[in-house]
Amino acid sequence: MSSTLATQPAPVVASQATLWGHQALQPGPVTARWQALDRDSSVLHQPHWLAGADAAFDELYESTDWRSMRRPMYDRIVDVPRLIATERRGAVRKGTALDTIVAGVEALLGVTADHIGLNLYRTGADSVTWHRDRIGRQRDWSVIALVSLGGPRTLSVRPWSGSQRRAASRHYALASGDLLVMAGACQRDWEHAVLKTAAAAPRISLALRSRQFPQGPLFQHVGVPPLMV
Numbered sequence: 001m002s003s004t005l006a007t008q009p010a011p012v013v014a015s016q017a018t019l020w021g022h023q024a025l026q027p028g029p030v031t032a033r034w035q036a037l038d039r040d041s042s043v044l045h046q047p048h049w050l051a052g053a054d055a056a057f058d059e060l061y062e063s064t065d066w067r068s069m070r071r072p073m074y075d076r077i078v079d080v081p082r083l084i085a086t087e088r089r090g091a092v093r094k095g096t097a098l099d100t101i102v103a104g105v106e107a108l109l110g111v112t113a114d115h116i117g118l119n120l121y122r123t124g125a126d127s128v129t130w131h132r133d134r135i136g137r138q139r140d141w142s143v144i145a146l147v148s149l150g151g152p153r154t155l156s157v158r159p160w161s162g163s164q165r166r167a168a169s170r171h172y173a174l175a176s177g178d179l180l181v182m183a184g185a186c187q188r189d190w191e192h193a194v195l196k197t198a199a200a201a202p203r204i205s206l207a208l209r210s211r212q213f214p215q216g217p218l219f220q221h222v223g224v225p226p227l228m229v
């Protein structure tokens with residue numbers, strides 16, 4: 001654990017741990033359907049995709065080299081309000097929780113993760129503001145899979161531009177073990193955020209990104225827009 005993290009409050013996973021969350025780590029089937037945001041962009045939210053998610057939270061919380069970052073905002077340099085880590089696919093050790101989760105997502109998508117990002121939201125004050133992921137901003141399609149571990153948080157999605165952004169917003173309540181996939185032009189035409197909230201237990205999200213065209217079982221679901229099949 002990094003020294004930055006050591007100064008943070010200890011996680012309170014035990015208060016919300018579930019029997020399901022402490023089973024053996026095992027990705028499950030996907031029964032949810034794609035929801036079209038518009039003609040080119042779709043989101044799939046699969047609750048309870050990963051059994052053993054609470055134990056995976058504990059392992060990743062301890063073993064990840066979390067970094068705090070600062071970034072320019074207007075005329076100031078501010079703290080990024082969450083801790084962050086990145087992994088190269090080739091550097092992920094076999095048999096770890098990260099390896100099992102990444103392999104499970106890759107099997108569904110039919111791609112190798114080009115980029116693995118991890119976010120640690122320590123409290124409700126940690127967040128990620130509205131943004132589009134760089135990997136897909138200029139592309140007709142990209143695929144980003146998010147796996148949630150630990151406390152629940154809401155991921156919001158809204159159009160990137162236009163006057164009806166608020167009305168068109170969607171909100172996904174993500175619990176430990178949930179999988180959310182954004183596909184198509186979600187990073188070109190839509191933006192997403194995990195906004196601050198009054199109180200929240202610690203949460204880790206894994207973000208797997210790929211530029212390869214996904215051909216796995218997730219993309220053979222009925223209901224995927226024509227673009228994706």
Ligand SMILES: O=C(O)CCC(=O)C(=O)O
Nearest residue numbers: 119128146155194205207
């Ligand atoms: O924590 C999440 O689920 C979202 C993370 C995210 O938007 C990102 O890493 O770009």
